[in-house]
Amino acid sequence: MLTATGLSKRFGALVVLSDVDFSVRAGEAVGIVGPNGAGKTTLLNILSGTYPPSSGRIAFRGTDVSGLDAAARCRIGIARSHQIPRPFHGMTVFENLLVAARAGGGLRGRAAEQKCLDALGQCGMLKLSNRPGATLGLLDRKRLELARALATGPDVLLLDEIGGGLTDGEAAELVAIILAIRARGIAVVWIEHIVHILVQVVERLVCMDAGRIIAEGDPKSVLRDAAVIDAYLGPSAAHAAVG
Amino acid sequence: MKVQRWTPQSGVFIAALGAMVLVLAVGPTWFSAGVTDRLSALFVYVILGAMWNALAGYGGLVSVGQQAFFGLGAYAAIRLSHADVPVYLAVALAGLAVGVVSLAIGEVMLRLRGGEFAVGMWVVAELAHLLVNLDPLVQGETGTSLIALNAIAAEARRAYTYWLSLAAMVALLAVLFALLRGRLGTAIQSIRDDERAASSLGVNVLATKRIVFVLAATGCAMAGALWLASAITFQPKAYFSVQWTAYMIFMTLVGGIGTFEGPILGAILFFLVETFFGGRGVWYLVGLGAAALAFSLFLPRGIFGALEQRFALRLLPLGFRVVERTKP
């Protein structure tokens, strides 16, 4: 459904991505892990059109979307969250979502409003509907990123570290939310450092290091991969995550 | 859960507003000449405040050069009238003509952000002033006047200008209100708060800003042409003066930036200050500036913002409230 081939990204002399191939099928859930600075967010920024790659192309449902900006990609069904949340401070939570449903989802009037209520309900945020974006704490801001992306009515949801800082109970709730999103047929790409949460949701895991994909495939085998343990997990963490 | 926008309170308020507009519409038949003139000025101030607020309060586009459009509006009226367009039609069309020109200006200016946009607009105003001075018809700073008005009796002139100002104010406020309640409203506010997030949610940033920019330019130009219709004389310096933008900022910050009602309240306050303290001169401007600054520091949502919160006012609601569905 979303296929990127030969992606490279340089910031000046710094090579952040080199020759990355990445794809996600319709309805699939893919996890991305890797150490800080591996290039995960950069990959997501390029997939979502925040900035163009230095080289490489991106296709969505078989057509080349490399030339589309972030807004256009969102409108055709590629939605994302931001690692550092970007709420609209002067708007309520509901209005934050309405931006998404109207612009990204192309909905109007009652249909747009209903879409927002659904997304808020699905993310357990209805109680916060009338709170100004500026007053939210970090966890609610992250949840808002998810709900807003969902309100665009995406086919692919690109999530960047929405699970950090959660208690076990909250983490279980988040897993249930993402599983419900998957069940609706939405493909999910989820960058997350908390591997044991990730493996409850994804059917495929990608591990990045230094701008390259160093392992990918079935989560269990990726987590046992010697290169992954070496670059990212460390031996004890690998053991804990696989269980 | 359901989404609420209108409330009974806003219904009553809008009915009252409608009645007030009807009363104002028959005003020139019984107001004194002085009152008619002053109210025409008030309508122009309301337009200016509302337009600057649309740009800065809703779009985050802080312009210190809106006098460019005020001056160009007056100039366009002179030019149209000179080309034998009936004089009040010239005044009415001048704003639209400048609106078209502002499309081109926006193409360049809207690529600038924050302070660059603010200063860039000031440069635009200076350039517009210089260019208008080059027109032989204007005769440099000597200026000219809307001569065609001399053919009309003073009393009729006063009433026409008043009606045109009232109509322009009501129409511009209505258009702005409708736009801000619709998709444009959420889109432009999201751009104000975080352009990149807006874009990632599907908002077409440039197209959205363009609509607001052109509307504000058109409104300010209409205001300039209406001012000319009252003043008759056109001295470029008086129209392209930064004082007009200072007035807009004062009205918006004192009344309540980012609220629909605030700048209207601000315009009324400004009008009262001017009427009773007979404002002109440097100290007057300094006083206005200090007041605007004090408000933005201590009452960031202005007087209306404070009242709105204190009394849970929802007069002309643009926002959305999610409320429990009341049991049938």
Ligand SMILES: Nc1ncnc2c1ncn2[C@@H]1O[C@H](COP(=O)(O)OP(=O)(O)OP(=O)(O)O)[C@@H](O)[C@H]1O
């Ligand atoms: N706009 C930019 N300009 C210059 N360097 C950048 C820019 N964005 C990212 N980088 C650099 O690119 C590298 C990869 O960053 P990226 O944010 O993609 O990492 P990440 O895998 O998401 O890390 P984390 O787990 O910490 O979020 C880092 O070294 C970062 O400093």
Ligand SMILES: [Mg+2]
């Ligand atoms: Mg990152």
